[in-house]
Amino acid sequence: MSSVSHRSSSVASFKVMDVLEQANRLSSQGHQVMHCEVGQPETGAPKLVAQAAVDALTEKTSVLGYTDAFGLLPLRQRIAAHYQTKYANLNPASIPDTSRIVVTTGSSGGFLLAFTACFDVGDVVAIASSGYPCYRNILSALGCELAHIEVNAQFKLTAAELKVEVTKRKSNNDDKPIKGLILSSPSNPTGAMLTPEELKDLCEYCEQEGIQFISDEIYHGISYGKQEATALEFSSNALIINSFSKYYSMSGWRLGWMVVPTTLVNAINSLQQNMFINAPTISQTAAMKCWDDGTIAELETHVAKYRNSRTLILEALAKLPGLDHEKNIAPADGGFYVYVDLGDENVAPGFGSVAMCSTLLEEKHVAFTPGIDFEDPSTNLGDRRFRISYAGGIDTATKAMERLAVFWPSWLERVAKAKSNDRPAKQQKVS
Numbered sequence: 001m002s003s004v005s006h007r008s009s010s011v012a013s014f015k016v017m018d019v020l021e022q023a024n025r026l027s028s029q030g031h032q033v034m035h036c037e038v039g040q041p042e043t044g045a046p047k048l049v050a051q052a053a054v055d056a057l058t059e060k061t062s063v064l065g066y067t068d069a070f071g072l073l074p075l076r077q078r079i080a081a082h083y084q085t086k087y088a089n090l091n092p093a094s095i096p097d098t099s100r101i102v103v104t105t106g107s108s109g110g111f112l113l114a115f116t117a118c119f120d121v122g123d124v125v126a127i128a129s130s131g132y133p134c135y136r137n138i139l140s141a142l143g144c145e146l147a148h149i150e151v152n153a154q155f156k157l158t159a160a161e162l163k164v165e166v167t168k169r170k171s172n173n174d175d176k177p178i179k180g181l182i183l184s185s186p187s188n189p190t191g192a193m194l195t196p197e198e199l200k201d202l203c204e205y206c207e208q209e210g211i212q213f214i215s216d217e218i219y220h221g222i223s224y225g226k227q228e229a230t231a232l233e234f235s236s237n238a239l240i241i242n243s244f245s246k247y248y249s250m251s252g253w254r255l256g257w258m259v260v261p262t263t264l265v266n267a268i269n270s271l272q273q274n275m276f277i278n279a280p281t282i283s284q285t286a287a288m289k290c291w292d293d294g295t296i297a298e299l300e301t302h303v304a305k306y307r308n309s310r311t312l313i314l315e316a317l318a319k320l321p322g323l324d325h326e327k328n329i330a331p332a333d334g335g336f337y338v339y340v341d342l343g344d345e346n347v348a349p350g351f352g353s354v355a356m357c358s359t360l361l362e363e364k365h366v367a368f369t370p371g372i373d374f375e376d377p378s379t380n381l382g383d384r385r386f387r388i389s390y391a392g393g394i395d396t397a398t399k400a401m402e403r404l405a406v407f408w409p410s411w412l413e414r415v416a417k418a419k420s421n422d423r424p425a426k427q428q429k430v431s
Helices: 015-028 047-058 073-086 106-118 133-141 159-171 196-209 262-275 281-287 293-318 353-364 394-430
Strands: 101-104 124-128 145-149 178-184 212-216 239-243 256-259 337-341 385-389
Touching: 015 353, 047 281, 047 293, 073 101, 073 256, 101 106, 101 262, 106 133, 106 178, 106 212, 106 239, 106 256, 106 262, 124 133, 133 145, 145 159, 159 178, 159 196, 178 196, 196 212, 293 337, 293 394, 353 385, 353 394
Parallel strands: 124 145, 124 178, 178 212, 212 239
Antiparallel strands: 101 256, 239 256, 337 385
C-alpha cells in the first residue's frame, strides 16, 4: 500500500484551483460563469510568439531538444537587454550578465530552485501576512519555518514592518533569526506596490541583517501610473524572479526566469540540472519574440484593458453600501486584482468571505477567491477578505459586478439576520 509523506500531507491545497473546479462544474451544467477567480489573462500568447512556435515545430531542422540548463543563450541575452531598456534608473553596471540569468519552468520552478538553493530545513523565511499562498505552501513542504509579517495600512510589507519582526526575534533569544524574505511588488492578492524608495530601504535592510531577499516581479509591466523598480537597482545580492505568464500572456507555456547573485550560480545550476534539466525548449524558442515591437504593442493593449476593468470594478465597489473605499479596498496599484476586506460589519459567524464567495458562485455564478488562500492562517482575516481578478476581460468584469450589485443587498440581510440570531445566544451564555 502506498503511503503519503508527512511533507505532502502538510501542504494545503491552492484554494483558487478549488474555486475554479466548482466554477467549471457549474459551467458544465450550462451556467454562464463569470470567472474572476484565477489570474490568467483572457488573451493567448502574442501573435508573433505563437507563430514562432509554429515555425519551430514545422522547421525540418528544428530538433527542439535539450538546451543548456540555464536556457537558450539568445533568450537570456534578450532578457538582459530587457533590463537595460525597461528600467531607466538601473545602473549599466547592474544589468545582469547572461551567466546570472536562469530560464525556469514558470515562476513556480523559480520558487523551488530559489528556496532549495537559499534555505535549509528549519530556516525561518519571512512572507507578507497577505500574500501568494504558494510561497507558504512550498516553503512548508521544504521544512522551512514561516514568519508572517503583518502588512501595514497600505497593505505593504516595508523595511519598517520587517524591522519590527527582526528586533522582536533578537530580543527573544529563543527565536530563530530570519534567514530570508520573499515579497512580490505589485502584490498578489492586494495589488499594492512598493515605491522605489521603499524597495531601496528594504534591500538595504536585508543586506544589513544578512537576509536573503527574493523579489517576485512577475507583475511588472502591469501597473497604473506608479513607477516600477527592480531590486537589481539597489542590490547585487537580491534574487529576482519573473515570469512570462502575466504581462506576456503565456501562462500555459510554463516559462519564467531568475536573475541570481553570483554566489548562487553554481548551486542553482546543479539544482536545475537535476530537477528540471531545462525549461520547455519550444516555449523558450517562441519567447524570443516577446520583445519585438509588434509584440510589445499588442501587450500594451492588454494593459489598457486591465486598466479599464480595474476602474470599472473600483467604481462598482464604491457604490456598494457598507464598504469604505479607503478602509476596505487595497490599493490595486498593479497586477490585475482588487482585494476587498468585508470588515467586521459585513460578516457574521458562518457568514464570512468563504460563505459569501461560495453563495455568490452558486446563486449568481460569479467566481471570486476567498481570502483564506492568501492570509496568515493564524488570523481570521482570510474569512473576511476576498480577491477579484480582472484578468478575464472587460465583459467578464462588467457582468460580474452587475451580478454582485444584485447579490449584495441579500448578503447584508443574511449577515444582519445571523448577527441577530447570535445575540440572544451570547446573552444566554453571559447570564
